[in-house]
Amino acid sequence: MDDQVNADANVANGADNLPAIGMISQYVKDLSFESPSAPAIFQQQNQPNIEVEFGIGVNKVADDVHETTLKIEVKAKTEEMTAFIVDLTFAALFGVRNVPDDQLQPFLLGEAPRLMFPFARRVVADAVRDGGFPPLTLDPIDFGSLYLQQLQAQEQAATEGAAGNA
Template structure:
């Protein structure tokens, strides 16, 4: 008789717990749109030039595992050549997230990279709608590289920390 092969049991490996994220809500926290061109009147040909500024903020909420992440966009348009303002849109868009199983040392980048990625399509739609409703062609924002933005902010903080610390 042939020996019966005993099935090899897989070795027990420690189960890695996957991060868990749920969007509990999202909303416009603050928004302002000013059509400067209509208020002051256009003089000559208008060739708009866009400037987009992005800032991020995150804070822990009183409820366990809940965080509020705010994406702040300032989109301003000036007339090329004259630098006269055309419009200014300021939008603070927030999301409430339930986040579990993310190690503490990874929470800060998670909040300022992954959460804004989820909010961004909604920000893009709002910006497009508001600029169109404000009398301009809709502004379709390019994707934002939140990883690069996070790294720039870290570098800026490290420089500020070096400048603030006394040299020995």
């Protein structure tokens, strides 16, 4: 019972030591749309082949503020020409307090992109539609699983590198 009283007293005195993460804002950091084959591309009957690439980055902005960037590059090409290219860097600022480092990186590289993706997907769809093409709706991505796969690959590479040096 004394533990409960002491915990309540710490909070009442303004001591906030509980972990907390909150999104401060999200924004388009860079957006480019190109249709290098216009207007000829609009005469094409072939459906373009669409390639999508993703990249995630993290930047510490201040002591308790981190920026996660989600870079999306989309290329739509037919056999003869490029229909369009979209290059988007979408970012979000997250306020972080009392979160251990071993839990911060999984959030910033796995969970944060998951929160940001629906908004970035809308920006891409709108850019493609505004460029004269049918809106492109990107399929959902499991960023948490991608983060875990990348982490496992890094651990395996480190283990193989250590074994090779022995």
